Amino acid sequence: MNFPKGRTMMVSAYENNEVVEKVWRTSDQTCRRHVNPDGSAGGWVALTANVAPTVYIGPDAIVLDYAQVSGNAQIYGKTQIHDHAQVSGDTRIYGGAKISGSAQIYGRAQIFGRAQIYGSARVFDDAQVYDDARVYGHGFVYDHARIFGSAKVLGRTEIWGSAQIYDSAQISGTAQIYDTAHVSGTAQIFGDSRVFGHAEIFGHARIYGDARISGHANVYGSARILGKTRLSGRAQVYSNA
Structure with missing residues (x-):
């Protein structure tokens, strides 16, 4: 897993000699696997971040810092959402997209490819940002x-x-x-x-x-x-x- 900050290590919690939980720890935060609505193991989410149980997070995606993901959002690929970014509604984010700063993505917006949304940018309704485009x-x-x-x-x-x-x-x-x-x-x-x-x-x-x-x-x-x-x-x- 490619965390954007710090050194990482895996820490496992055991019960009756069986692994019951695994977390990633970076130099400044601890992350736990999200459980998707279908019960599958999702991507890594920092304990300081907030991801609703209705959200799908793909196994290679990460949500760090104080980011918030809610609604029926679906996050795939190697997407990174961090800082104070907010993703909600029926948004779809995939590929290697990065959402950071205090950016907000909502409605039915789609962000994909290597697109980056950061600063105080807003992408919403049915808008799409993709390839190597940047909105900031x-x-x-x-x-x-x-x-x-x-x-x-x-x-x-x-x-x-x-x-x-x-x-x-x-x-x-x-x-x-x-x-x-x-x-x-x-x-x-x-x-x-x-x-x-x-x-x-x-x-x-x-x-x-x-x-x-x-x-x-x-x-x-x-x-x-x-x-x-x-x-x-x-x-x-x-x-x-």
């Missing part, structure tokens, strides 16, 4: 939004609707991406920008300031959109505006 800071991802590839969502951003952020795109500041907008490539959206409708931002484009991109507008190449620029309709911008 105070980033909110909800509705049916998808964050994947190596994309990063941070700051006080909000991604919702059916928006998709992928490849190596980055959303920061107080930007908001929603409706069916797509941001991809190495594009960056920051400041107080809004991208919505069916707009697509890709390539090496940068959107910042109070810009508003909507409709079926495309911004790509090495375009820079700044200030209070407004683009809508079927506008195509591939150089500075």
